[in-house]
Amino acid sequence: MHATLKRRLAAIGLALGACAALVPTVQAANEQFFPLATYRVGAYASSGIPVWAGMIDYLRYINEVEGGINGVKLVWQECETEWTAEKGIECYERFKNGLNGAPVAVYQPNGAPAAYALADKAEADRIPLITLGYGRTEATDGRVFPYNFPAMLTFYSEASAFINYVAEREGGLDKLKGKKIATVYHDSAYGRETQGPLALLAQKYGFENIQIAVADPGNEQAGQWRQVRQLKPDWVFLRTWGVSTPVAIKTAARFGYPVERIVGDIWASSNEDVLPAGEAGKGYLALTPYPGGADFDIHQRIRQHILDTGKSDLKDPKSFGSVYYNSGLVNAAIAVEAIRTAQQHFGNRPLNGEEGRWGLEHLDLNDARLKEIGFLGLMQPLRLSCSDHEGGGAAKVQQWDGQRWNLITDWVQADRATLRPLIDAKAAEYAKEKGVTARDCAAQ
Template sequence: MIRRRIITLVSCSMAWLAGASWAAGEQFIPMPSYRIGPYAAGGTGVYGGFIDYLNYINLKEGGVGGVKLTYEECETEYKVDRGVECYDRLKGKGPTGASMFNFLSTGITYAVLERAAQDKIPIVSIGYGRTDASDGRVFPWVFPLLTNYWSQSTTKIKFIGQREGGMDKLKGKKIANLYHGSAYGKETIPVLEAQAKKYGFELINIEVPAPGNEQQSQWLQIRQLKPDWVILRGWGVMSAAAIKAAAKVGFPRDKMVGVWWAGAEDDVVPAGGVAKGYIAAAFAPSGANYPVVQDIKRVVYEAGKGNMQDSNRVGHANYNRGVVHGILNVEAIRVAQTKFGKKPLTGEQVRWGLEHLKIDDKRLKELGAVGLVPPLATSCLDHEGAGMVRFQQWDGTRWIPITDWIASDKALVRPMIEASAAAYAKEKGITPRDCSKEN
């Protein structure tokens, strides 16, 4: 049975000194979560879905290869210093130490990159984090799985191009990039600038100081500049505030395209009726009808072991993202067991599994996740593995899928990734791996 401990920074030391015991046959997955503060809606949803999936695997399969999955939470409040402290507190726990870390924070991910490599613990940054970490030659310990931010950015511009009647129609258009004032918010500026040059549109970058509930001056600027589209790179309270502000200045919500972290029920419901028509990207769409979500309801919630206080959120976008986190973490362990045996694995062994993931249509069907996750395959060279995005639109009551998976512009993104990774390697004195020698 999974141990369920929610640890604040104040109580974390006390809990550890009390002597948490770990069975020799368990696989430990740390949970540096955030359930309080301005980003709590996202944190509770994603980590709730993640934990539910671990419970589901334990209850349905008895763990992975007979190895029970355990976890321990540590509250970060989405703050970098607290995230680093949680990393230090959790990295050595469990019989073999931390399997991998999922911070759900670009800032924390940046902050622990070097120490995680030194500690030989992989960082899984699904849909967030440092984009050039997609180059596994330079970043062997970081996995921005499914779709990195630059890939997602190119799919948003592709989507806007489709709505305008073709990519050539983007020439002369104005696109405002309203972004969260953080490392996360600034991550896509380089690729948007490259796309603006490629397609001939005018890019207007507008920063919103974190947490983002004050945006009056930014939307007055948007009203004056009259962009054709607004890309909303929000998170937490910023997203609903932006939708409300757009309505106040008369900007059409169906001309707003949000990042997936601004595309959950938690972003649109607080905005009320004015959110109708708003569009957002998705690496894991909303919806409770996916077989894996239905099975979690049956196996976990009917047994009274669900993590979500509000079970009505099961199947919402943030929850489904958590389920996807669970799927990819568990599948990495499963793959790693094929090489190292059905036993608790070290972070270094799990890293091998992350680098050899292959989830095809057949496996997605077995997992009950067709349409929830795109097919993906990772390698030494490619730690992203997919690079595809779907888009959904809020109809006032629920999210409606409006596209199938859209492939990223790899011809644009991959050279930028390699150039950025090479610059990082030079700065840090890193000799990139020779992937021809990896197996």
């Protein structure tokens, strides 16, 4: 019995030793921690896997080619969330204090449920959340939400960019009067988020605003598309997610609705959304703040230094340059550039959450800077501030040709000035409910 116990202890010791050997030696004094809340398993794994590959490849590129951010090396660790709120919170709690002394400057929840669940916690912990293309739209108002950054493209801006694109196609905003525009949306907080701005824009431009809900998971949509066929809208704005997107495209074809009059939103714009639709997807349009394609300058750099040297996290090389892979690159670049910006103020050292927020609120990625880092064309100019946590507000329109996405527009800008009063009203409502005193941005 005693010998058995000894053997077991020895085995445990060996196992622990092996684990310790696998963990890279950490010199936290000059390292910045990038927590990665991932979903590599579960219903949305197919979307997540290329995103993490894009993020990790970019962080690795910064370390290997640029020697870190001004000499500060990046370390990262993954935590599986399965795209759920509860696991998202668990991962955040594990990561918020950093890794072996390397602090967290920015946190990306990577999922709408976790983003909503963490919004208040992040404020309390003073860790800025970057929610690119998801999360609370009203967090655009940084006076009320100092630590939430729905950067680049909120759902409101997405709706407005869509309407502006339709206007472009119809020959001007005045031509929208009398048109029928239907939104087929995932019946969730995400899907319903554009109802407010579309109602406002319908009132302003005089188009008929039709809203058709698709309940989760959306793998049967005959009822919805029969309704579309009956109402004969001029355009359909498709705001679905996961399996509900290819099903929508195929069902639209089944009901004879022309696919080239359907414009998918940011979460219905990936390769994974159109590949299962096969022939029916040819001609489908989609808005995106990070278009597909592997010909941008950053791709040449990553191909040379990471992909061709066998250091990529990408298991399937076909995904290089896919919309989701590129979203990983863009997400990582925003975080890296925010830290670089903050370092100019605080010094070239690892930064904490408060300093990370400062970096985000002073981030100014103009065309010249985007060209330097290799993201020109892939990412829109982005300037954030204390009162504006979104910046940008533009999307490109891409069209699927059966094999790849082709860009058919330059950046289509949202009418942010029209939407801002809606955002301010929602933020003020939140502030009143939670007893938050809005910051004075002039004093920042």
